[in-house]
Amino acid sequence: MGWSLLNVGFTGGRESVLRLCEAIGISSGDIAAFVGAGGKSSAIRTAAAELSAAGLSVIVVPTTKLMVEEAEAIGPIAVSEDPAERTAKIKSELSNSKTVVAGSAIISKNRIGGVEPDEVAALSNIVDVVLVEADGARGKWMKGTAEHEPPIPASATVVVGVSHIGAFGLAATEENVHRPELFSALTGVGPGQSITARAIALALADGSLANLPDKARSTVLITGVGPGKSMSDASVVARELWRAGVKNVILSSLTKEPPDQIWIP
Secondary structure, three states, X not given: OOOEEOEEEEEOOEEEEOOHHHHHOOOOXXXXXXXXXXXXXXXXXXXXXXXXXXXXXXXXXXXXXXXXXXXXXXXXEEEOOOHHHHHHHHHHHHOOOOEEEEEOOEEOOOEEEOOOHHHHHHHOOOOOEEEEEOOXXXXXXXXXXXXXXXXXXXXXXXXXXXXXXXXXXXXXXXXOEEOHHHHHHHHOOOOOOEOOHHHHHHHHHHHHOOOOOOOOEEEEEEEOOOOOHHHHHHHHHHHHHHHOOOOOEEEEOOOOOOOOOEEEO
């Protein structure tokens, strides 16, 4: 398999690097839900910055939880248990910012509580794009998905399954995997055994992306990728994803310092 850094033309004499939103296919009118583990918040932060730089208004909202620190890196925060009050706060913040983070409340451990998935559709009437953190993994790079997860809004038009390439080869333990017993049941990787490329693919295809909304487009985003071993490992995972029926795969460095490097087949 050959991978190359894609460039999409020239702007003002400078080569233009493919952006994350372009690779995923997020545009005005979309509700994009991010699920899985190992880079959801970073991907959402990057996507929000790209969209706002392009002049689009954005709401970022969790249907699970989101750390306040992560939210503050995205934009002002508007929270309320009451949807009408929350909407009023969002509109007020949008008068000064292209991107607003919305939630139900500030809860324990400095987190923003999520909104009900069926409340997300109404938010798309306020802004150009809604980005949804629709899964939780407690900071791990891999997770086992429970039957009630992830809380993807039925209104989602794009679902992005996220995994970090650093999970490849790690032991399937509590230290590395959120809900390792569910991960083992889904992938066949026993407790403490090494996480294989096939296991990563199954955790995404048959876990995070198992129950997609009608007509929603799906993509897998593998984060933490760069030239060398991580690229080689990601290529193996991509092959397994294709075998598992996932057609769209994106690899990204997803670093804190832009521009991120994006690779697609």
